[in-house]
Amino acid sequence: xxxxxxxxxxxxxxxxxxxxxxxxxxxxxxxxxxxxxxxxxxxxxxxxxxxxxxxxxxxxxxxxxxxxxxxxxxxxxxxxxxxxxxxxxxxxxxxxxxxxxxxxxxxxxxxxxxxxxxxxxxxxxxxxxxxxxxxxxxxxxxxxxxxxxxxxxxxxxxxxxxxxxxxxxxxxxxxxxxxxxxxxxxxxxxxxxxxxxxxxxxxxxxxxxxxxxxxxxxxxxxxxxxxxxxxxxxxxxxxxx
Numbered sequence: 001x002x003x004x005x006x007x008x009x010x011x012x013x014x015x016x017x018x019x020x021x022x023x024x025x026x027x028x029x030x031x032x033x034x035x036x037x038x039x040x041x042x043x044x045x046x047x048x049x050x051x052x053x054x055x056x057x058x059x060x061x062x063x064x065x066x067x068x069x070x071x072x073x074x075x076x077x078x079x080x081x082x083x084x085x086x087x088x089x090x091x092x093x094x095x096x097x098x099x100x101x102x103x104x105x106x107x108x109x110x111x112x113x114x115x116x117x118x119x120x121x122x123x124x125x126x127x128x129x130x131x132x133x134x135x136x137x138x139x140x141x142x143x144x145x146x147x148x149x150x151x152x153x154x155x156x157x158x159x160x161x162x163x164x165x166x167x168x169x170x171x172x173x174x175x176x177x178x179x180x181x182x183x184x185x186x187x188x189x190x191x192x193x194x195x196x197x198x199x200x201x202x203x204x205x206x207x208x209x210x211x212x213x214x215x216x217x218x219x220x221x222x223x224x225x226x227x228x229x230x231x232x233x234x235x236x237x238x239x240x241x
Contacts (some may be wrong), residue, residue: 001143002033002142003032003034003035003145003146004034004137004140004146005034006037006126006133006149006201007040007147008040008045008126008129008146009122009125011041011044011151011236014149014151015071016239018069021148021201024154024155029158032158035076037075037137038079038183039079039080039128039131040061040080041061041086041127042060042080042082043059043061044061044093045058057157059143062212077132077137086124087116087121088168089124090201095201096120096200099117099200100120102207103119105174106210106212107212112132120200122198122228123197130194133194143164143186144184145184145186146183146184147190147193150181151239153238157182163230166229166230167189167226168184169182169229169230170230170231176216176241178215178218178231179214181238189227192225193222196217197226
C-alpha cells in the first residue's frame with residue numbers, strides 16, 4: 001500500500017513530532033510505502049493563550065532547521081512558503097473579506113487576527129500544500145492520503161483496518177465537530193478536505209450554513225457532501241512548546 005503524507009503549517013515542535021511519527025507509523029508499518037510532501041511556513045509564532053488575542057511575535061526559522069527537516073523526512077517534495085505573502089493574498093481578496101466578516105459577526109469573542117490565522121490561514125496553507133502535491137506527485141497512485149502536522153504527537157493510526165470510504169478523523173468527537181489535526185482517507189475524499197478553503201471563500205456556503213468556530217467548519221462541509229466521518233481514537237495530541 002502507498003500512502004502520501006501531506007504536512008503544511010508552522011514547524012513549531014517538528015523534531016519531537018517526527019520522532020513519534022517514525023516510531024508509531026513508519027517503523028510499525030513496514031508494509032506501507034510512505035511519501036512526504038511538505039510545505040512549511042517561513043516563520044513560526046507562539047500559540048495564543050486566548051482566542052481574543054493574537055500573538056504578533058514571530059520567530060524566523062533558519063535554513064539549517066529546514067535542511068534538518070528535509071534530512072529527517074526525506075520528502076518527495078519540499079517548499080518553504082511565505083506566511084506574510086499568503087496572508088496578504090487572502091486578506092486582500094474582497095470575497096474572503098466578506099466571508100471573514102460574516103463568520104466574525106457570529107463569534108465576536110474571537111480576535112480578528114486569531115480568526116484569520118486559526119481558520120483562514122490554516123485552510124489556505126493546506127490548500128497550497130495540496131496544489132503542490134498534485135503538481136509534483138509525478139502521477140503516483142496513492143491508496144490513501146494522510147494530512148499531518150509538524151506539532152503532532154502521532155499514534156499508530158494503521159493499527160486497525162482503515163475504511164477508505166469515510167473521512168477518518170484522528171481525534172475525539174466534540175459537540176461542534178473536529179479540528180484540522182490529522183485525517184486519512186482515499187484521494188477522492190481527501191481532495192475535499194484539502195480544498196476546504198474553496199468553501200471558506202464561498203459566500204453562499206458561509207451564509208447558508210452556521211459556520212462559526214473552526215471546529216464546526218469541516219464537519220458542516222462533509223455533512224453537506226454526505227461523506228461519513230469516522231473518529232479514530234488513538235494516542236495522538238498536539239505537542240506544546
